[in-house]
Amino acid sequence: MNESEQQELEKIKKECLTYFHQSPVWEKVLKGFRDKYSSYGRFGGKVVLKNLKSQDIEELEGFFGKSFHGQKSVTMSAEKFRQALRASRYKDIPPECLLENFFGEPLLGKQEQKLLRIREKEKIWQKFLEDYEGTVTKSAAELLRNIVKDSDSQELAEWDRALRLGAEIYNHLPYRQRDKLYLAVFAAMLTGNPHAFDNGTAAGNFLYQMIQMDLEIRKIKIEFSEIFPAYKRQKSYLMAGIMLDDISNYAMLYQVEAVKKDGNLHKGMEGFVSEQHIVQVPLAVITEWESLYCPQDEIYIVENPSVFAVLCGKEKSGNVRRAYMCMNGQPRLAGLMVLDLFAKSGIRVYYAGDLDPEGILIAQKLSQYYKGEFHYWHMETADYEKCRSEEVISPKRMKILERITDGRLKPVVDRIEEYGTAGYQEMLVEEM
Numbered sequence: 001m002n003e004s005e006q007q008e009l010e011k012i013k014k015e016c017l018t019y020f021h022q023s024p025v026w027e028k029v030l031k032g033f034r035d036k037y038s039s040y041g042r043f044g045g046k047v048v049l050k051n052l053k054s055q056d057i058e059e060l061e062g063f064f065g066k067s068f069h070g071q072k073s074v075t076m077s078a079e080k081f082r083q084a085l086r087a088s089r090y091k092d093i094p095p096e097c098l099l100e101n102f103f104g105e106p107l108l109g110k111q112e113q114k115l116l117r118i119r120e121k122e123k124i125w126q127k128f129l130e131d132y133e134g135t136v137t138k139s140a141a142e143l144l145r146n147i148v149k150d151s152d153s154q155e156l157a158e159w160d161r162a163l164r165l166g167a168e169i170y171n172h173l174p175y176r177q178r179d180k181l182y183l184a185v186f187a188a189m190l191t192g193n194p195h196a197f198d199n200g201t202a203a204g205n206f207l208y209q210m211i212q213m214d215l216e217i218r219k220i221k222i223e224f225s226e227i228f229p230a231y232k233r234q235k236s237y238l239m240a241g242i243m244l245d246d247i248s249n250y251a252m253l254y255q256v257e258a259v260k261k262d263g264n265l266h267k268g269m270e271g272f273v274s275e276q277h278i279v280q281v282p283l284a285v286i287t288e289w290e291s292l293y294c295p296q297d298e299i300y301i302v303e304n305p306s307v308f309a310v311l312c313g314k315e316k317s318g319n320v321r322r323a324y325m326c327m328n329g330q331p332r333l334a335g336l337m338v339l340d341l342f343a344k345s346g347i348r349v350y351y352a353g354d355l356d357p358e359g360i361l362i363a364q365k366l367s368q369y370y371k372g373e374f375h376y377w378h379m380e381t382a383d384y385e386k387c388r389s390e391e392v393i394s395p396k397r398m399k400i401l402e403r404i405t406d407g408r409l410k411p412v413v414d415r416i417e418e419y420g421t422a423g424y425q426e427m428l429v430e431e432m
Helices: 003-021 024-040 054-064 078-086 095-103 110-131 141-147 156-171 183-191 202-217 230-239 267-275 305-317 333-344 357-369 381-387 395-403 410-419
Strands: 046-049 074-077 250-254 257-260 279-282 289-293 298-302 323-326 348-352 374-376 388-392 421-423
Touching (some): 003 024, 003 095, 024 046, 024 054, 024 095, 054 074, 074 078, 078 095, 110 141, 110 156, 141 156, 141 202, 156 183, 156 202, 257 267, 267 279, 279 333, 289 333, 298 305, 333 357, 357 395, 357 410, 381 388, 395 410, 410 421
Parallel strands (some): 298 323
Antiparallel strands (some): 046 074, 250 323, 388 421
């Protein structure tokens, strides 16, 4: 083909594309034939068009030279389309050429697409390994690849982004710099979005997978209790140097001294004991402790902050020193970690909670969780009689009492079921 003929062909090709772009119905037709090509590896099959408008019918009739009057759907074969194209002024444009130019990409059968995807994926993987050469990710690359699995429907660029996000997470876990960061701070540092790794999001779940991978590599097994299942996730993050924002990141203590992991007394806790002041200890500080000391090797734990404050205030004017802790409702990670340290240090626990279904269930869970000597404190039937309120407990809340199996709590449970009202420890503070 000489230059003149080539120019003429290019002109016809442009006119052909202009023609097929002028009506939306042709995009449906050509997309249908492109999908068939992907399945068969050739220009073949049939395309069915449904819910056609009158202008669509007119467009098809003009091209095929056939009446489709009154039809709401039209079926056309690849062979009929090829014949109609040959009968038009665009006879020199093969259907395959039309499809490639209309969509701006080469036609590929499924097997060709699969092989091309494999080659592209391998290129991305080799470039990834090259970019992270010399980082801690390189030695964990295959484990990362097992986590970041791709599907045939996923864009490879998305797979690449996930690999690189995983590498950045793994390389920058705060514990590597002997640091601790809040989750939002870590997320903002890596992605620019403080909520990128929020619990329940895809990226948040991915971060947890990366942390689990890291713990596996370091051969660290997180011990957790089924009583507080969220503890495993929270502790795992903490082992990576990440503190979750959705938990109370402090413990409220009074007259408790701490020994750090380097063997030295924590001077701040020593000072609060000396001054007889309440202290809220951040979770980041608790992670640095090795053991705890309390007067008489015992700690009195209460559920409510107001009761805690009154008891600590009374201690200042008394002659007998007692250590106190406030659990502040449902136990959180900071409180559970302090309990772990108390158990390790051989501290006896005396726990007092509200005498309602939720309070008694919390008490039982703490008793089951604690690995040392644990006593209920002011949670007897006599205490209930003294602190019983007029607040009627709903049937739904009463069903919680069915979960109480500890024989020490059964008498007070029976009395609550008898009266059907809640008891609050604020009414017992003078007794304590």
